[in-house]
Amino acid sequence: MKWLCYSFCLFLALPVAAQNSVDSLQLMKDVRTLSADKMEGRKTGTRGSRMAQFYLLDRFKKIGLSAYHDTYEYPFYFQEGEKKIMGTNLYGYIPGKLSTVIVISAHYDHLGISQKNAADTVFNGADDNASGIGGLLAMATYFKKHPPRYTLIFAAFDGEEEGLQGAKAFVAQPPVPLTQIRQNINMDMIAHNDKNELYVCGTFQFPDLKKYVDDIAATSSVKLIAGHDNPDSGSQDWTSQSDQGEFFKQKIPFLYFGVEDHPDYHRLSDEYSRINHSFYYRSVQTILELVKKLDSDLPENKYSGAKTM
Structure with missing residues:
Protein backbone atom coordinates (compact mmCIF):
# COMPACT_ATOMS: atom_id res chain seq x y z
CA MET A 1 0.00 0.00 0.00
CA LYS A 2 2.85 2.42 0.81
CA TRP A 3 4.35 1.77 -2.62
CA LEU A 4 1.00 2.43 -4.33
CA CYS A 5 0.55 5.70 -2.43
CA TYR A 6 4.10 6.71 -3.26
CA SER A 7 3.61 5.88 -6.95
CA PHE A 8 0.41 7.94 -7.02
CA CYS A 9 2.14 10.96 -5.49
CA LEU A 10 4.99 10.60 -7.96
CA PHE A 11 2.47 10.40 -10.79
CA LEU A 12 0.81 13.65 -9.70
CA ALA A 13 4.19 15.38 -9.54
CA LEU A 14 4.90 14.69 -13.21
CA PRO A 15 3.93 17.07 -16.02
CA VAL A 16 0.62 16.14 -17.68
CA ALA A 17 2.40 15.14 -20.89
CA ALA A 18 4.54 12.66 -18.99
CA GLN A 19 1.79 10.92 -17.05
CA ASN A 20 0.88 7.37 -18.10
CA SER A 21 4.02 7.09 -20.27
CA VAL A 22 5.92 4.59 -18.10
CA ASP A 23 4.52 1.66 -16.12
CA SER A 24 6.45 2.02 -12.86
CA LEU A 25 5.59 -1.47 -11.60
CA GLN A 26 6.79 -3.16 -14.80
CA LEU A 27 9.90 -0.98 -14.83
CA MET A 28 10.86 -2.08 -11.32
CA LYS A 29 9.98 -5.70 -12.09
CA ASP A 30 12.34 -5.72 -15.06
CA VAL A 31 15.25 -4.38 -13.00
CA ARG A 32 14.50 -6.64 -10.04
CA THR A 33 14.34 -9.73 -12.27
CA LEU A 34 17.49 -8.99 -14.27
CA SER A 35 19.52 -8.17 -11.14
CA ALA A 36 18.35 -11.19 -9.13
CA ASP A 37 20.92 -13.70 -7.84
CA LYS A 38 19.53 -16.38 -10.18
CA MET A 39 20.83 -14.37 -13.16
CA GLU A 40 24.34 -15.02 -11.80
CA GLY A 41 25.66 -11.59 -12.76
CA ARG A 42 24.84 -11.90 -16.50
CA LYS A 43 28.48 -12.25 -17.57
CA THR A 44 28.88 -12.67 -21.32
CA GLY A 45 29.04 -16.30 -22.44
CA THR A 46 27.69 -17.78 -19.19
CA ARG A 47 24.52 -19.51 -18.07
CA GLY A 48 23.43 -16.32 -16.31
CA SER A 49 23.73 -14.39 -19.54
CA ARG A 50 21.57 -16.93 -21.33
CA MET A 51 18.90 -16.68 -18.61
CA ALA A 52 18.87 -12.91 -19.05
CA GLN A 53 18.49 -13.40 -22.80
CA PHE A 54 15.49 -15.69 -22.29
CA TYR A 55 13.83 -13.04 -20.14
CA LEU A 56 14.51 -10.27 -22.65
CA LEU A 57 13.36 -12.37 -25.60
CA ASP A 58 10.07 -12.95 -23.82
CA ARG A 59 9.71 -9.23 -23.09
CA PHE A 60 10.47 -8.31 -26.72
CA LYS A 61 7.79 -10.74 -27.89
CA LYS A 62 5.19 -9.54 -25.37
CA ILE A 63 5.82 -5.90 -26.27
CA GLY A 64 5.38 -6.86 -29.92
CA LEU A 65 8.67 -5.69 -31.39
CA SER A 66 9.29 -6.62 -35.01
CA ALA A 67 12.36 -8.72 -35.83
CA TYR A 68 14.85 -8.38 -38.65
CA HIS A 69 15.46 -11.68 -40.47
CA ASP A 70 12.85 -13.40 -38.25
CA THR A 71 15.07 -13.33 -35.16
CA TYR A 72 15.90 -11.04 -32.26
CA GLU A 73 19.21 -12.84 -31.59
CA TYR A 74 22.51 -11.82 -33.17
CA PRO A 75 25.49 -13.83 -31.91
CA PHE A 76 29.07 -12.59 -32.23
CA TYR A 77 32.49 -13.80 -31.12
CA PHE A 78 35.52 -12.18 -29.55
CA GLN A 79 38.80 -13.27 -27.98
CA GLU A 80 39.61 -12.98 -24.30
CA GLY A 81 43.21 -14.09 -24.10
CA GLU A 82 43.28 -17.54 -25.69
CA LYS A 83 39.58 -18.09 -25.08
CA LYS A 84 36.95 -17.50 -27.76
CA ILE A 85 33.72 -16.18 -26.26
CA MET A 86 30.29 -15.95 -27.83
CA GLY A 87 28.11 -12.97 -27.01
CA THR A 88 24.54 -12.36 -28.14
CA ASN A 89 23.00 -9.02 -29.03
CA LEU A 90 19.21 -8.68 -29.14
CA TYR A 91 17.55 -6.34 -31.65
CA GLY A 92 13.88 -5.54 -32.15
CA TYR A 93 12.32 -2.63 -33.95
CA ILE A 94 9.19 -0.54 -34.41
CA PRO A 95 8.68 0.73 -37.97
CA GLY A 96 8.11 4.46 -38.34
CA LYS A 97 6.87 6.74 -41.07
CA LEU A 98 10.52 7.23 -42.02
CA SER A 99 12.96 4.46 -42.89
CA THR A 100 15.67 6.50 -41.15
CA VAL A 101 16.53 5.01 -37.76
CA ILE A 102 17.07 6.05 -34.16
CA VAL A 103 18.86 3.29 -32.22
CA ILE A 104 17.91 3.08 -28.54
CA SER A 105 20.50 0.96 -26.74
CA ALA A 106 21.57 -0.41 -23.37
CA HIS A 107 23.85 -3.29 -22.40
CA TYR A 108 22.46 -6.18 -20.38
CA ASP A 109 25.70 -7.96 -19.43
CA HIS A 110 27.56 -7.48 -16.16
CA LEU A 111 30.47 -9.01 -14.22
CA GLY A 112 29.18 -12.47 -13.28
CA ILE A 113 30.20 -14.22 -10.07
CA SER A 114 33.04 -13.20 -7.77
CA GLN A 115 35.80 -15.75 -7.29
CA LYS A 116 36.29 -14.67 -3.68
CA ASN A 117 35.03 -16.97 -0.95
CA ALA A 118 32.39 -14.67 0.52
CA ALA A 119 28.78 -14.81 1.66
CA ASP A 120 27.72 -12.68 -1.33
CA THR A 121 29.33 -13.69 -4.62
CA VAL A 122 26.98 -12.33 -7.31
CA PHE A 123 27.67 -9.06 -9.11
CA ASN A 124 23.98 -8.25 -9.55
CA GLY A 125 24.45 -5.12 -11.65
CA ALA A 126 21.14 -3.46 -10.79
CA ASP A 127 22.26 0.02 -11.80
CA ASP A 128 24.94 -1.31 -14.17
CA ASN A 129 23.01 -1.96 -16.28
CA ALA A 130 19.69 -3.61 -15.53
CA SER A 131 18.50 -0.02 -15.13
CA GLY A 132 19.33 0.89 -18.72
CA ILE A 133 17.61 -2.22 -20.03
CA GLY A 134 14.53 -1.43 -17.94
CA GLY A 135 14.45 1.99 -19.57
CA LEU A 136 14.82 0.47 -23.03
CA LEU A 137 11.88 -1.88 -22.42
CA ALA A 138 9.74 0.97 -21.08
CA MET A 139 10.41 3.02 -24.20
CA ALA A 140 9.70 0.09 -26.49
CA THR A 141 6.37 -0.38 -24.71
CA TYR A 142 5.49 3.31 -25.10
CA PHE A 143 6.34 3.57 -28.80
CA LYS A 144 4.56 0.33 -29.63
CA LYS A 145 1.39 2.06 -28.42
CA HIS A 146 2.32 5.44 -29.96
CA PRO A 147 3.79 4.80 -33.44
CA PRO A 148 6.95 6.86 -34.02
CA ARG A 149 8.00 9.05 -36.90
CA TYR A 150 11.48 7.52 -37.10
CA THR A 151 11.98 3.77 -37.24
CA LEU A 152 13.22 2.78 -33.77
CA ILE A 153 15.67 -0.07 -33.21
CA PHE A 154 15.90 -1.33 -29.62
CA ALA A 155 19.34 -2.88 -29.14
CA ALA A 156 20.20 -4.84 -25.99
CA PHE A 157 23.97 -5.20 -26.22
CA ASP A 158 26.08 -7.99 -24.75
CA GLY A 159 29.78 -7.73 -23.94
CA GLU A 160 29.96 -4.07 -22.92
CA GLU A 161 31.98 -4.97 -19.84
CA GLU A 162 34.42 -6.85 -22.09
CA GLY A 163 35.28 -3.77 -24.15
CA LEU A 164 32.07 -2.67 -25.90
CA GLN A 165 32.05 -5.94 -27.85
CA GLY A 166 28.31 -5.92 -28.55
CA ALA A 167 28.33 -2.38 -29.92
CA LYS A 168 31.36 -3.21 -32.04
CA ALA A 169 29.47 -6.19 -33.47
CA PHE A 170 26.46 -3.97 -34.19
CA VAL A 171 28.38 -1.41 -36.25
CA ALA A 172 30.34 -4.18 -38.00
CA GLN A 173 27.16 -6.01 -39.04
CA PRO A 174 24.21 -3.65 -38.53
CA PRO A 175 20.63 -4.78 -39.20
CA VAL A 176 20.25 -1.71 -41.45
CA PRO A 177 22.94 0.27 -43.31
CA LEU A 178 24.83 2.63 -41.00
CA THR A 179 24.00 5.48 -43.37
CA GLN A 180 20.35 4.94 -42.44
CA ILE A 181 21.00 5.54 -38.72
CA ARG A 182 20.29 9.12 -37.69
CA ASP A 214 17.59 22.23 -22.91
CA ASP A 215 13.89 22.07 -23.77
CA ILE A 216 13.41 18.88 -21.75
CA ALA A 217 15.73 19.96 -18.91
CA ALA A 218 13.59 23.06 -18.34
CA THR A 219 10.63 20.98 -17.13
CA SER A 220 12.33 17.74 -16.06
CA SER A 221 11.79 16.38 -12.56
CA VAL A 222 15.46 15.38 -12.47
CA LYS A 223 18.43 17.71 -12.91
CA LEU A 224 19.36 16.90 -16.50
CA ILE A 225 22.94 18.10 -16.93
CA ALA A 226 24.83 18.21 -20.23
CA GLY A 227 28.46 17.28 -19.69
CA HIS A 228 31.17 14.64 -19.35
CA ASP A 229 31.86 14.84 -23.09
CA ASN A 230 34.72 17.34 -23.40
CA PRO A 231 37.87 15.53 -24.60
CA ASP A 232 39.99 17.86 -22.47
CA SER A 233 38.42 16.42 -19.29
CA GLY A 234 40.48 13.21 -19.38
CA SER A 235 38.87 10.29 -17.56
CA GLN A 236 35.77 12.41 -16.97
CA ASP A 237 35.07 12.36 -20.71
CA TRP A 238 32.47 9.59 -21.10
CA THR A 239 32.30 9.76 -24.90
CA SER A 240 33.87 6.34 -25.43
CA GLN A 241 33.20 4.78 -22.02
CA SER A 242 30.01 2.96 -23.03
CA ASP A 243 28.40 1.63 -26.20
CA GLN A 244 27.73 5.07 -27.71
CA GLY A 245 31.47 5.29 -28.37
CA GLU A 246 31.21 2.84 -31.25
CA PHE A 247 28.47 4.93 -32.88
CA PHE A 248 30.59 8.06 -32.44
CA LYS A 249 33.47 6.36 -34.25
CA GLN A 250 31.11 5.97 -37.20
CA LYS A 251 30.19 9.69 -36.94
CA ILE A 252 26.65 8.80 -35.86
CA PRO A 253 25.21 11.41 -33.46
CA PHE A 254 24.60 10.12 -29.93
CA LEU A 255 23.23 11.06 -26.56
CA TYR A 256 24.38 8.98 -23.61
CA PHE A 257 22.50 9.09 -20.30
CA GLY A 258 24.11 8.04 -17.03
CA VAL A 259 24.99 8.96 -13.47
CA GLU A 260 28.38 9.62 -11.97
CA ASP A 261 30.14 6.70 -10.29
CA HIS A 262 28.80 5.75 -6.86
CA PRO A 263 30.12 3.46 -4.08
CA ASP A 264 28.28 0.43 -5.52
CA TYR A 265 29.76 0.76 -9.02
CA HIS A 266 31.27 -2.60 -10.09
CA ARG A 267 30.80 -3.97 -6.59
CA LEU A 268 28.78 -6.82 -5.15
CA SER A 269 26.57 -4.21 -3.48
CA ASP A 270 25.06 -3.00 -6.78
CA GLU A 271 21.76 -4.67 -5.93
CA TYR A 272 18.10 -3.86 -6.54
CA SER A 273 17.68 -2.67 -2.95
CA ARG A 274 20.30 0.03 -3.54
CA ILE A 275 18.74 1.82 -6.50
CA ASN A 276 16.79 5.05 -5.96
CA HIS A 277 13.33 4.03 -7.14
CA SER A 278 11.85 7.51 -7.47
CA PHE A 279 14.97 8.90 -9.17
CA TYR A 280 15.07 5.95 -11.55
CA TYR A 281 11.44 6.33 -12.57
CA ARG A 282 11.91 10.05 -13.17
CA SER A 283 15.12 9.43 -15.12
CA VAL A 284 13.40 7.01 -17.48
CA GLN A 285 10.49 9.41 -17.88
CA THR A 286 12.88 12.27 -18.67
CA ILE A 287 14.81 10.26 -21.26
CA LEU A 288 11.56 9.13 -22.85
CA GLU A 289 10.38 12.74 -23.13
CA LEU A 290 13.63 13.64 -24.88
CA VAL A 291 13.34 10.70 -27.28
CA LYS A 292 9.77 11.77 -28.05
CA LYS A 293 11.05 15.28 -28.73
CA LEU A 294 13.76 14.02 -31.06
CA ASP A 295 11.36 11.70 -32.84
CA SER A 296 8.94 14.52 -33.58
CA ASP A 297 11.32 17.44 -34.22
CA LEU A 298 14.73 16.09 -35.31
CA PRO A 299 15.38 16.85 -39.00
CA GLU A 300 16.06 13.75 -41.06
CA ASN A 301 19.33 15.04 -42.50
CA LYS A 302 22.62 14.44 -40.68
CA TYR A 303 24.10 17.19 -38.49
CA SER A 304 26.57 19.68 -39.85
CA GLY A 305 29.58 20.88 -37.94
CA ALA A 306 29.88 17.85 -35.64
CA LYS A 307 33.05 17.73 -33.57
CA THR A 308 34.85 14.44 -34.24
CA MET A 309 37.57 12.50 -32.49
Whole structure:
Protein backbone atom coordinates (compact mmCIF):
# COMPACT_ATOMS: atom_id res chain seq x y z
CA MET A 1 0.00 0.00 0.00
CA LYS A 2 2.85 2.42 0.81
CA TRP A 3 4.35 1.77 -2.62
CA LEU A 4 1.00 2.43 -4.33
CA CYS A 5 0.55 5.70 -2.43
CA TYR A 6 4.10 6.71 -3.26
CA SER A 7 3.61 5.88 -6.95
CA PHE A 8 0.41 7.94 -7.02
CA CYS A 9 2.14 10.96 -5.49
CA LEU A 10 4.99 10.60 -7.96
CA PHE A 11 2.47 10.40 -10.79
CA LEU A 12 0.81 13.65 -9.70
CA ALA A 13 4.19 15.38 -9.54
CA LEU A 14 4.90 14.69 -13.21
CA PRO A 15 3.93 17.07 -16.02
CA VAL A 16 0.62 16.14 -17.68
CA ALA A 17 2.40 15.14 -20.89
CA ALA A 18 4.54 12.66 -18.99
CA GLN A 19 1.79 10.92 -17.05
CA ASN A 20 0.88 7.37 -18.10
CA SER A 21 4.02 7.09 -20.27
CA VAL A 22 5.92 4.59 -18.10
CA ASP A 23 4.52 1.66 -16.12
CA SER A 24 6.45 2.02 -12.86
CA LEU A 25 5.59 -1.47 -11.60
CA GLN A 26 6.79 -3.16 -14.80
CA LEU A 27 9.90 -0.98 -14.83
CA MET A 28 10.86 -2.08 -11.32
CA LYS A 29 9.98 -5.70 -12.09
CA ASP A 30 12.34 -5.72 -15.06
CA VAL A 31 15.25 -4.38 -13.00
CA ARG A 32 14.50 -6.64 -10.04
CA THR A 33 14.34 -9.73 -12.27
CA LEU A 34 17.49 -8.99 -14.27
CA SER A 35 19.52 -8.17 -11.14
CA ALA A 36 18.35 -11.19 -9.13
CA ASP A 37 20.92 -13.70 -7.84
CA LYS A 38 19.53 -16.38 -10.18
CA MET A 39 20.83 -14.37 -13.16
CA GLU A 40 24.34 -15.02 -11.80
CA GLY A 41 25.66 -11.59 -12.76
CA ARG A 42 24.84 -11.90 -16.50
CA LYS A 43 28.48 -12.25 -17.57
CA THR A 44 28.88 -12.67 -21.32
CA GLY A 45 29.04 -16.30 -22.44
CA THR A 46 27.69 -17.78 -19.19
CA ARG A 47 24.52 -19.51 -18.07
CA GLY A 48 23.43 -16.32 -16.31
CA SER A 49 23.73 -14.39 -19.54
CA ARG A 50 21.57 -16.93 -21.33
CA MET A 51 18.90 -16.68 -18.61
CA ALA A 52 18.87 -12.91 -19.05
CA GLN A 53 18.49 -13.40 -22.80
CA PHE A 54 15.49 -15.69 -22.29
CA TYR A 55 13.83 -13.04 -20.14
CA LEU A 56 14.51 -10.27 -22.65
CA LEU A 57 13.36 -12.37 -25.60
CA ASP A 58 10.07 -12.95 -23.82
CA ARG A 59 9.71 -9.23 -23.09
CA PHE A 60 10.47 -8.31 -26.72
CA LYS A 61 7.79 -10.74 -27.89
CA LYS A 62 5.19 -9.54 -25.37
CA ILE A 63 5.82 -5.90 -26.27
CA GLY A 64 5.38 -6.86 -29.92
CA LEU A 65 8.67 -5.69 -31.39
CA SER A 66 9.29 -6.62 -35.01
CA ALA A 67 12.36 -8.72 -35.83
CA TYR A 68 14.85 -8.38 -38.65
CA HIS A 69 15.46 -11.68 -40.47
CA ASP A 70 12.85 -13.40 -38.25
CA THR A 71 15.07 -13.33 -35.16
CA TYR A 72 15.90 -11.04 -32.26
CA GLU A 73 19.21 -12.84 -31.59
CA TYR A 74 22.51 -11.82 -33.17
CA PRO A 75 25.49 -13.83 -31.91
CA PHE A 76 29.07 -12.59 -32.23
CA TYR A 77 32.49 -13.80 -31.12
CA PHE A 78 35.52 -12.18 -29.55
CA GLN A 79 38.80 -13.27 -27.98
CA GLU A 80 39.61 -12.98 -24.30
CA GLY A 81 43.21 -14.09 -24.10
CA GLU A 82 43.28 -17.54 -25.69
CA LYS A 83 39.58 -18.09 -25.08
CA LYS A 84 36.95 -17.50 -27.76
CA ILE A 85 33.72 -16.18 -26.26
CA MET A 86 30.29 -15.95 -27.83
CA GLY A 87 28.11 -12.97 -27.01
CA THR A 88 24.54 -12.36 -28.14
CA ASN A 89 23.00 -9.02 -29.03
CA LEU A 90 19.21 -8.68 -29.14
CA TYR A 91 17.55 -6.34 -31.65
CA GLY A 92 13.88 -5.54 -32.15
CA TYR A 93 12.32 -2.63 -33.95
CA ILE A 94 9.19 -0.54 -34.41
CA PRO A 95 8.68 0.73 -37.97
CA GLY A 96 8.11 4.46 -38.34
CA LYS A 97 6.87 6.74 -41.07
CA LEU A 98 10.52 7.23 -42.02
CA SER A 99 12.96 4.46 -42.89
CA THR A 100 15.67 6.50 -41.15
CA VAL A 101 16.53 5.01 -37.76
CA ILE A 102 17.07 6.05 -34.16
CA VAL A 103 18.86 3.29 -32.22
CA ILE A 104 17.91 3.08 -28.54
CA SER A 105 20.50 0.96 -26.74
CA ALA A 106 21.57 -0.41 -23.37
CA HIS A 107 23.85 -3.29 -22.40
CA TYR A 108 22.46 -6.18 -20.38
CA ASP A 109 25.70 -7.96 -19.43
CA HIS A 110 27.56 -7.48 -16.16
CA LEU A 111 30.47 -9.01 -14.22
CA GLY A 112 29.18 -12.47 -13.28
CA ILE A 113 30.20 -14.22 -10.07
CA SER A 114 33.04 -13.20 -7.77
CA GLN A 115 35.80 -15.75 -7.29
CA LYS A 116 36.29 -14.67 -3.68
CA ASN A 117 35.03 -16.97 -0.95
CA ALA A 118 32.39 -14.67 0.52
CA ALA A 119 28.78 -14.81 1.66
CA ASP A 120 27.72 -12.68 -1.33
CA THR A 121 29.33 -13.69 -4.62
CA VAL A 122 26.98 -12.33 -7.31
CA PHE A 123 27.67 -9.06 -9.11
CA ASN A 124 23.98 -8.25 -9.55
CA GLY A 125 24.45 -5.12 -11.65
CA ALA A 126 21.14 -3.46 -10.79
CA ASP A 127 22.26 0.02 -11.80
CA ASP A 128 24.94 -1.31 -14.17
CA ASN A 129 23.01 -1.96 -16.28
CA ALA A 130 19.69 -3.61 -15.53
CA SER A 131 18.50 -0.02 -15.13
CA GLY A 132 19.33 0.89 -18.72
CA ILE A 133 17.61 -2.22 -20.03
CA GLY A 134 14.53 -1.43 -17.94
CA GLY A 135 14.45 1.99 -19.57
CA LEU A 136 14.82 0.47 -23.03
CA LEU A 137 11.88 -1.88 -22.42
CA ALA A 138 9.74 0.97 -21.08
CA MET A 139 10.41 3.02 -24.20
CA ALA A 140 9.70 0.09 -26.49
CA THR A 141 6.37 -0.38 -24.71
CA TYR A 142 5.49 3.31 -25.10
CA PHE A 143 6.34 3.57 -28.80
CA LYS A 144 4.56 0.33 -29.63
CA LYS A 145 1.39 2.06 -28.42
CA HIS A 146 2.32 5.44 -29.96
CA PRO A 147 3.79 4.80 -33.44
CA PRO A 148 6.95 6.86 -34.02
CA ARG A 149 8.00 9.05 -36.90
CA TYR A 150 11.48 7.52 -37.10
CA THR A 151 11.98 3.77 -37.24
CA LEU A 152 13.22 2.78 -33.77
CA ILE A 153 15.67 -0.07 -33.21
CA PHE A 154 15.90 -1.33 -29.62
CA ALA A 155 19.34 -2.88 -29.14
CA ALA A 156 20.20 -4.84 -25.99
CA PHE A 157 23.97 -5.20 -26.22
CA ASP A 158 26.08 -7.99 -24.75
CA GLY A 159 29.78 -7.73 -23.94
CA GLU A 160 29.96 -4.07 -22.92
CA GLU A 161 31.98 -4.97 -19.84
CA GLU A 162 34.42 -6.85 -22.09
CA GLY A 163 35.28 -3.77 -24.15
CA LEU A 164 32.07 -2.67 -25.90
CA GLN A 165 32.05 -5.94 -27.85
CA GLY A 166 28.31 -5.92 -28.55
CA ALA A 167 28.33 -2.38 -29.92
CA LYS A 168 31.36 -3.21 -32.04
CA ALA A 169 29.47 -6.19 -33.47
CA PHE A 170 26.46 -3.97 -34.19
CA VAL A 171 28.38 -1.41 -36.25
CA ALA A 172 30.34 -4.18 -38.00
CA GLN A 173 27.16 -6.01 -39.04
CA PRO A 174 24.21 -3.65 -38.53
CA PRO A 175 20.63 -4.78 -39.20
CA VAL A 176 20.25 -1.71 -41.45
CA PRO A 177 22.94 0.27 -43.31
CA LEU A 178 24.83 2.63 -41.00
CA THR A 179 24.00 5.48 -43.37
CA GLN A 180 20.35 4.94 -42.44
CA ILE A 181 21.00 5.54 -38.72
CA ARG A 182 20.29 9.12 -37.69
CA GLN A 183 20.85 8.97 -33.93
CA ASN A 184 21.90 6.73 -31.04
CA ILE A 185 20.36 7.03 -27.57
CA ASN A 186 22.33 4.99 -25.04
CA MET A 187 21.49 4.35 -21.38
CA ASP A 188 24.04 2.98 -18.92
CA MET A 189 23.53 3.41 -15.14
CA ILE A 190 20.48 5.64 -14.72
CA ALA A 191 19.04 4.52 -11.36
CA HIS A 192 21.39 5.46 -8.54
CA ASN A 193 22.06 9.07 -7.61
CA ASP A 194 21.47 10.90 -4.34
CA LYS A 195 21.63 14.40 -5.86
CA ASN A 196 18.79 13.91 -8.37
CA GLU A 197 21.35 14.42 -11.17
CA LEU A 198 21.25 12.68 -14.54
CA TYR A 199 24.00 13.48 -17.03
CA VAL A 200 23.57 13.57 -20.79
CA CYS A 201 26.73 13.29 -22.84
CA GLY A 202 27.01 14.14 -26.55
CA THR A 203 26.08 17.80 -26.96
CA PHE A 204 29.74 18.85 -27.05
CA GLN A 205 30.32 16.72 -30.15
CA PHE A 206 26.89 17.42 -31.63
CA PRO A 207 25.89 20.94 -30.53
CA ASP A 208 22.72 20.86 -32.64
CA LEU A 209 21.32 18.47 -30.02
CA LYS A 210 21.69 20.98 -27.18
CA LYS A 211 18.40 22.76 -27.88
CA TYR A 212 16.45 19.51 -27.51
CA VAL A 213 18.21 18.71 -24.23
CA ASP A 214 17.59 22.23 -22.91
CA ASP A 215 13.89 22.07 -23.77
CA ILE A 216 13.41 18.88 -21.75
CA ALA A 217 15.73 19.96 -18.91
CA ALA A 218 13.59 23.06 -18.34
CA THR A 219 10.63 20.98 -17.13
CA SER A 220 12.33 17.74 -16.06
CA SER A 221 11.79 16.38 -12.56
CA VAL A 222 15.46 15.38 -12.47
CA LYS A 223 18.43 17.71 -12.91
CA LEU A 224 19.36 16.90 -16.50
CA ILE A 225 22.94 18.10 -16.93
CA ALA A 226 24.83 18.21 -20.23
CA GLY A 227 28.46 17.28 -19.69
CA HIS A 228 31.17 14.64 -19.35
CA ASP A 229 31.86 14.84 -23.09
CA ASN A 230 34.72 17.34 -23.40
CA PRO A 231 37.87 15.53 -24.60
CA ASP A 232 39.99 17.86 -22.47
CA SER A 233 38.42 16.42 -19.29
CA GLY A 234 40.48 13.21 -19.38
CA SER A 235 38.87 10.29 -17.56
CA GLN A 236 35.77 12.41 -16.97
CA ASP A 237 35.07 12.36 -20.71
CA TRP A 238 32.47 9.59 -21.10
CA THR A 239 32.30 9.76 -24.90
CA SER A 240 33.87 6.34 -25.43
CA GLN A 241 33.20 4.78 -22.02
CA SER A 242 30.01 2.96 -23.03
CA ASP A 243 28.40 1.63 -26.20
CA GLN A 244 27.73 5.07 -27.71
CA GLY A 245 31.47 5.29 -28.37
CA GLU A 246 31.21 2.84 -31.25
CA PHE A 247 28.47 4.93 -32.88
CA PHE A 248 30.59 8.06 -32.44
CA LYS A 249 33.47 6.36 -34.25
CA GLN A 250 31.11 5.97 -37.20
CA LYS A 251 30.19 9.69 -36.94
CA ILE A 252 26.65 8.80 -35.86
CA PRO A 253 25.21 11.41 -33.46
CA PHE A 254 24.60 10.12 -29.93
CA LEU A 255 23.23 11.06 -26.56
CA TYR A 256 24.38 8.98 -23.61
CA PHE A 257 22.50 9.09 -20.30
CA GLY A 258 24.11 8.04 -17.03
CA VAL A 259 24.99 8.96 -13.47
CA GLU A 260 28.38 9.62 -11.97
CA ASP A 261 30.14 6.70 -10.29
CA HIS A 262 28.80 5.75 -6.86
CA PRO A 263 30.12 3.46 -4.08
CA ASP A 264 28.28 0.43 -5.52
CA TYR A 265 29.76 0.76 -9.02
CA HIS A 266 31.27 -2.60 -10.09
CA ARG A 267 30.80 -3.97 -6.59
CA LEU A 268 28.78 -6.82 -5.15
CA SER A 269 26.57 -4.21 -3.48
CA ASP A 270 25.06 -3.00 -6.78
CA GLU A 271 21.76 -4.67 -5.93
CA TYR A 272 18.10 -3.86 -6.54
CA SER A 273 17.68 -2.67 -2.95
CA ARG A 274 20.30 0.03 -3.54
CA ILE A 275 18.74 1.82 -6.50
CA ASN A 276 16.79 5.05 -5.96
CA HIS A 277 13.33 4.03 -7.14
CA SER A 278 11.85 7.51 -7.47
CA PHE A 279 14.97 8.90 -9.17
CA TYR A 280 15.07 5.95 -11.55
CA TYR A 281 11.44 6.33 -12.57
CA ARG A 282 11.91 10.05 -13.17
CA SER A 283 15.12 9.43 -15.12
CA VAL A 284 13.40 7.01 -17.48
CA GLN A 285 10.49 9.41 -17.88
CA THR A 286 12.88 12.27 -18.67
CA ILE A 287 14.81 10.26 -21.26
CA LEU A 288 11.56 9.13 -22.85
CA GLU A 289 10.38 12.74 -23.13
CA LEU A 290 13.63 13.64 -24.88
CA VAL A 291 13.34 10.70 -27.28
CA LYS A 292 9.77 11.77 -28.05
CA LYS A 293 11.05 15.28 -28.73
CA LEU A 294 13.76 14.02 -31.06
CA ASP A 295 11.36 11.70 -32.84
CA SER A 296 8.94 14.52 -33.58
CA ASP A 297 11.32 17.44 -34.22
CA LEU A 298 14.73 16.09 -35.31
CA PRO A 299 15.38 16.85 -39.00
CA GLU A 300 16.06 13.75 -41.06
CA ASN A 301 19.33 15.04 -42.50
CA LYS A 302 22.62 14.44 -40.68
CA TYR A 303 24.10 17.19 -38.49
CA SER A 304 26.57 19.68 -39.85
CA GLY A 305 29.58 20.88 -37.94
CA ALA A 306 29.88 17.85 -35.64
CA LYS A 307 33.05 17.73 -33.57
CA THR A 308 34.85 14.44 -34.24
CA MET A 309 37.57 12.50 -32.49
